[in-house]
Amino acid sequence: MAVGVLALQGSFNEHIAALRRLGVKGVEIRKPEQLQGVSSLIIPGGESTTMAKLAEFHNLFPALREFVKMGKPVWGTCAGLIFLADKVTGQKAGGQDLIGGLDCTVHRNFFGSQIQSFEADLSVPVLASKEGGPDTFHGVFIRAPAVLEVGPEVEVLADYPVPSDKLMDQAQEENKGSEKKVIVAVRQGNLLGTAFHPELTVDSRWHTYFLKMASEIEGGASNSIVAVEGGDLTFDQQPKNDLPIFQ
Ligand SMILES: NC(=O)CC[C@H](N)C(=O)O
Numbered sequence: 001m002a003v004g005v006l007a008l009q010g011s012f013n014e015h016i017a018a019l020r021r022l023g024v025k026g027v028e029i030r031k032p033e034q035l036q037g038v039s040s041l042i043i044p045g046g047e048s049t050t051m052a053k054l055a056e057f058h059n060l061f062p063a064l065r066e067f068v069k070m071g072k073p074v075w076g077t078c079a080g081l082i083f084l085a086d087k088v089t090g091q092k093a094g095g096q097d098l099i100g101g102l103d104c105t106v107h108r109n110f111f112g113s114q115i116q117s118f119e120a121d122l123s124v125p126v127l128a129s130k131e132g133g134p135d136t137f138h139g140v141f142i143r144a145p146a147v148l149e150v151g152p153e154v155e156v157l158a159d160y161p162v163p164s165d166k167l168m169d170q171a172q173e174e175n176k177g178s179e180k181k182v183i184v185a186v187r188q189g190n191l192l193g194t195a196f197h198p199e200l201t202v203d204s205r206w207h208t209y210f211l212k213m214a215s216e217i218e219g220g221a222s223n224s225i226v227a228v229e230g231g232d233l234t235f236d237q238q239p240k241n242d243l244p245i246f247q
Contacts, residue, residue, distance in 0.1 A: 001039035002037070005028060009051045012028065014044070018199045018207050029041065048079035051083070052098075068101040073191075078196065082145050101188075103150065103151030106145045120138075122136060138203060139184065146162075148183075157186060159181050159182060160184045161181045
């Protein structure tokens with residue numbers, strides 16, 4: 001079955017393009033019943049409060065929570081990571097609905113406002129050992145969240161040593177004199193979360209990691225992921241020419 005991409009708001013087109021570069025069909029999901037036609041799901045970045053309102057409007061939360069509970073593979077990027085977290089800090093007044101499932105606390109705008117967005121090379125040993133390529137991944141952080149705490153079942157896949165000028169006032173206060181390392185990529189069973197935007201870079205390794213994770217979880221069941229053209233390409237062989245994205 002194809003990979004669903006929650007298409008309410010945010011960078012769903014970019015995820016679909018990233019999947020297409022790997023020969024995988026991404027299906028836009030806007031209604032609860034459409035989740036029945038996909039075996040895994042990507043929740044893109046965007047603005048989580050707005051996305052939550054739209055998800056509420058389309059009555060998507062019960063079906064999304066069920067999808068996660070059934071153990072189906074779900075990857076949340078940025079706002080998507082916020083959606084998957086069990087606990088979120090820094091929410092707008094009144095809070096927002098979450099899907100939950102990922103045993104962690106996420107700060108919604110950890111790095112500050114939109115103008116504090118940045119790019120940074122992240123150390124990604126687990127990704128490099130599984131997908132090949134360099135030990136670093138170029139992370140695009142757009143008004144990004146960060147994971148502050150994780151439960152025992154959560155595997156940390158990448159963290160980021162935050163320069164003190166990137167800490168928000170409150171965090172600066174809390175971490176005076178010490179370098180704060182925050183977690184920016186995690187996995188817990190069927191759930192993957194990244195605080196940055198892999199769909200905006202030419203490096204496809206987070207997408208191939210997720211596709212392989214999904215086909216492992218599905219136990220090699222007959223699905224398009226394992227058979228896709230390009231699915232077995234190594235990092236150096238992956239096509240790098242379809243650009244809505246940063247080099
Ligand atoms: N690029 C992003 O997805 C930003 C997410 C944003 N911090 C939020 O609250 O939703």
